[in-house]
Structures are given as C-alpha cells and as structure tokens.
Amino acid sequence: MxxxxxxxxxxxxxxxxxxxxxxxxxxxxxxxxxxxxxxxxxxxxxxxxxxxxxxxxxxxxxxxxxxxxxxxxxxxxxxxxxxxxxxxxxxxxxxxxxxxxxxxxxxxxxxxxxxxxxxxxxxxxxxxxxxxxxxxxxxxxxxxxxxxxxxxxxxxxxxxxxxxxxxxxxxxxxxxxxxxxxxxxxxxxxxxxxxxxxxxxxxxxxxxxxxxxxxxxxxxxxxxxxxxxxxxxxxxxxPGVECVFTDLQEEIVEELRSSKRSKTVREISEAVGCSKEHVRQTLDRLVDTEFGEPSVHVSEGAGTHGATLYSDSGLPSVGYVDLQESPTNPYGDSSRWALAICDPDERGNVDQGMSSRSSDTSTEVWDWRSPPDTCD
The missing domain is CATH 3.40.50.300 (P-loop containing nucleotide triphosphate hydrolases)
Known part of the structure; x- marks a missing residue:
C-alpha cells in the first residue's frame, strides 16, 4: 500500500x-x-x-x-x-x-x-x-x-x-x-x-x-x-564469450586436455574419428592469439618423422571467454573535502575541521548551535 x-x-x-x-x-x-x-x-x-x-x-x-x-x-x-x-x-x-x-x-x-x-x-x-x-x-x-x-x-x-x-x-x-x-x-x-x-x-x-x-x-x-x-x-x-566450440571441436579439445603427453594431428584424428584437416584447422585456431594467450603448445618437428606435436597449455573445455578487465581509472580529483562540525572554544575560535588535499587554506566550520545573523 x-x-x-x-x-x-x-x-x-x-x-x-x-x-x-x-x-x-x-x-x-x-x-x-x-x-x-x-x-x-x-x-x-x-x-x-x-x-x-x-x-x-x-x-x-x-x-x-x-x-x-x-x-x-x-x-x-x-x-x-x-x-x-x-x-x-x-x-x-x-x-x-x-x-x-x-x-x-x-x-x-x-x-x-x-x-x-x-x-x-x-x-x-x-x-x-x-x-x-x-x-x-x-x-x-x-x-x-x-x-x-x-x-x-x-x-x-x-x-x-x-x-x-x-x-x-x-x-x-x-x-x-x-x-x-x-x-x-x-x-x-x-x-x-x-x-x-x-x-x-x-x-x-x-x-x-x-x-x-x-x-x-x-x-x-x-x-x-x-x-x-x-x-x-x-x-x-x-566482451564475454568469444567462441563456443562445436561438438566435434569439444571432442578434439578434450582429447588433448585429457592426454598426459603431446600428440600429433594423426593421433588426435584417429582417436576422435574425424579428418586430419579438421583437427589441424581447430588446433591452428587455438594456437592463434585471437582470443588472448595461446592455449595450445606447439613443438614443430619434435615428433616421429618430424611431425608437429601439440599439448594442452590451458585449454577451456567448451569455449573462449574474454573477461580481461581494463584497469579501472583511478580517481584523480584532489579536491575531495571532509567536513567536521565542532564546538567553538571559549575564546570563540573554532577547530578548522574542513580541509582539502590540494590546499592548506583555513576554512570556517559552521557553528551549528547558532542561527545565522542574516538570511538571504
């Protein structure tokens, strides 16, 4: 109500x-x-x-x-x-x-x-x-x-x-x-x-x-x-989610993520049941820095008969997400004021309770007990 x-x-x-x-x-x-x-x-x-x-x-x-x-x-x-x-x-x-x-x-x-x-x-x-x-x-x-x-x-x-x-x-x-x-x-x-x-x-x-x-x-x-x-x-x-893997790409990624050793394109394609070209294109995209740091480590010529070896270096399982935050701009204004309301002392002086980070100039503190002499 x-x-x-x-x-x-x-x-x-x-x-x-x-x-x-x-x-x-x-x-x-x-x-x-x-x-x-x-x-x-x-x-x-x-x-x-x-x-x-x-x-x-x-x-x-x-x-x-x-x-x-x-x-x-x-x-x-x-x-x-x-x-x-x-x-x-x-x-x-x-x-x-x-x-x-x-x-x-x-x-x-x-x-x-x-x-x-x-x-x-x-x-x-x-x-x-x-x-x-x-x-x-x-x-x-x-x-x-x-x-x-x-x-x-x-x-x-x-x-x-x-x-x-x-x-x-x-x-x-x-x-x-x-x-x-x-x-x-x-x-x-x-x-x-x-x-x-x-x-x-x-x-x-x-x-x-x-x-x-x-x-x-x-x-x-x-x-x-x-x-x-x-x-x-x-x-x-x-940006948030940049890329979501297809079902087949997920299988390729999981095969590499779950392996304790580096693998060739042929080994991955045989395990997943797809063409070597599809595996190669998927891995090349994961190596690319389009979505930040590479999540696949590549060792060219390190395998049998000079084959390229691939290993996991931080692969996500379902897709790429960019939550890298740009630094938050600091607050640069140095003129933030703090107010203190204080009792005047017996001599009628007041504690200068209002100060600025950018100035040492004294400023009167409002005597809240007495009304102003004039009203504009």
Whole structure:
C-alpha cells in the first residue's frame, strides 16, 4: 500500500532508480525530481567507498522472463562463462541472481561447471536481502521484463497513451515486434518506464554484494550479463564469450586436455574419428592469439618423422571467454573535502575541521548551535 504523499513538501528516495513517471504514479502527479548524486559521483562512491565493482559482460540485453525464458538462456555461452568464472575464481564464485523462470536451470549449470552448493536469488526477492553481503564474486544473469500490460496500465493511470510496436509475418499475422518498442504520442514515456523497471532490478541485484562500506575488507566484483542497467552503473565492459566450440571441436579439445603427453594431428584424428584437416584447422585456431594467450603448445618437428606435436597449455573445455578487465581509472580529483562540525572554544575560535588535499587554506566550520545573523 502506497502512503498518501499529498501533504508532503519533499520526499527522499533511497537506493532507487525509477523513472519520473513511476514517481508521479506512486506519489503525486506534480512531483519534480532531483538527483542527489550524478551518475559519476554515484559510481565513485560505489567503487571507492563501498568496494563494489560492476563488470558488464557483453552488450546484449538478454531478457529471461516469460514463456520463452529457457529458450533465450543460450546455455552454450552460459556454460562457457560459468566454466571461466570457476577457473578464474575457484570457490569464491558460488552465487548468482537471475529470473525465477531460469533460476533452477542456472543452478544446475553452475553445479555442472564445478560450483559446490551454489546459492541463487531471483529478481523480485532481492530487495533488502543481505545473503550475499560477504561474497567476493557474483553473477547477475539477464534481466526481468515487466511485460507490456504493466507499462500500458501505468500509462493509462497517468492519462497517457501508447501502443506496442508490431510487425507482420509472411502469413500476414501481426506479432509483437522485437526490440520492445512502443508507438504513439507517449511512446518515449513508455520506453522510459520499461527501462526504469528492468534497470532498477539490475541495480538492486548487483547491490546485494559489498554491503558494508565501513569495512574496507568487504569488497566484491559482480559480473552483469546484460546491458539493461542505469547509465554509468558499469565500471568496465568486457566482451564475454568469444567462441563456443562445436561438438566435434569439444571432442578434439578434450582429447588433448585429457592426454598426459603431446600428440600429433594423426593421433588426435584417429582417436576422435574425424579428418586430419579438421583437427589441424581447430588446433591452428587455438594456437592463434585471437582470443588472448595461446592455449595450445606447439613443438614443430619434435615428433616421429618430424611431425608437429601439440599439448594442452590451458585449454577451456567448451569455449573462449574474454573477461580481461581494463584497469579501472583511478580517481584523480584532489579536491575531495571532509567536513567536521565542532564546538567553538571559549575564546570563540573554532577547530578548522574542513580541509582539502590540494590546499592548506583555513576554512570556517559552521557553528551549528547558532542561527545565522542574516538570511538571504
């Protein structure tokens, strides 16, 4: 039940990213909003004071709600990502947040990737929960779409109007166009509402980590696999899954990974049951530095009759993932101020409690016990 704000002069929304139409619908239609912090300021506080780093994985939106959620999960790429997180972070990676429609399947995939007793939440239950407050690594997978009815009903409540964007298939049947667009006079407002809802859930989900800004040892890195997040929310963006092996490539890779010695192309092709050319092309691609450091070691002419030998030097089992983060830019502004409110001493002097890292100039401290002599 939303309280009556009709008599309120001002409101403070804590830890919230809703669009203005949502504020208007839940408070009063004439409300005006002002951000307490700009996106960059909020990012700096989150990164340097709270210790939470947000890594955007890829540039896809990835809706994972509705009847087709499991179809859109894209398990092949997700398996590659989970395997990489396990290899990179070991037992530190054990938690994830996603939609309720795919939560159980994501838990199964995490277990298959080697996560011991994974713990998950789903969107809609993440607010005010601190289950993951001390976790060092987390994953937010996809986003929850509120649906067209939610947006259109809210528009009607605000006496606005828009329609969903549609398209026509080859049979002349009309369907909801891809891209989640709207049409009509208030289409931009509809899009703003949609973005606000999904972005707020993402911000809340990532915010389940690093919950104690007073403790410098409580830090976390959260990998967010969607671009549906507030502006400036991600500290860095990484490509994510670059390549997923085909079934045959997986067999070739596993043959090399499981071997205790170097092997020739002929030996691998005979073990897998494919042509030597296919093995050679696969290995050449793995040797290539297109996806970072080579994961196959090559010894040319070291085998019988001068054959080339191949051995594993860090092969992934299902695909290549690039989560190499570019260094986070340091905060270079030297004019951060610290304010201290102090009692004046008996002589009427005050302790100069406000100082700047870039200046030694004394500054008065506000005498909070006495009102100002004048009021402008």
């Amino acid at each position: 939303v309280p009556d704000f009709g008599s309120a002069r001002s409101l403070v929304g804590l830890d919230a990213h809703p669009a203005v139409p949502l504020w208007q619908a839940n408070t009063v239609p004439w409300i005006k909003t002002t951000d307490v912090l700009e996106p960059e300021e909020r990012q700096l506080w989150r990164r340097y004071e709270r210790g939470l780093r947000v890594v955007q994985v890829g540039d896809a939106t990835r809706p994972l709600s509705g009847d087709k959620a499991l179809e859109w999960l894209n398990e092949d790429k997700l398996e590659a990502l989970l395997e990489h997180l396990v290899d990179e972070y070991g037992t530190q990676f054990r938690t994830a947040i996603t939609t309720s429609q795919v939560e159980d399947r994501l838990e199964e995939l995490m277990e298959e990737a080697g996560v011991h007793r994974p713990e998950l939440m789903h969107f809609g239950e993440e607010k005010s929960r601190n289950d993951f407050e001390h976790e060092r690594v987390g994953l937010v997978n996809g986003y929850m779409d509120p649906g067209d009815d939610y947006v259109l009903d809210l528009l009607a409540e605000l006496d606005l109007e828009a329609e969903v964007e549609t398209a026509v298939d080859d049979a002349g049947e009309e369907y909801r166009a891809r891209g989640r667009g709207f049409e009509g006079e208030d289409a931009e407002t509809a899009q703003e509402i949609l973005a606000s809802v999904r972005e707020n859930h993402i911000a809340q989900a990532a915010g389940r980590y690093a919950r104690d800004p007073t403790d410098p040892d409580v830090t976390a890195t959260v990998f967010v696999r969607t671009d549906a997040m507030p502006p400036g929310f991600a500290d860095v963006q990484v």
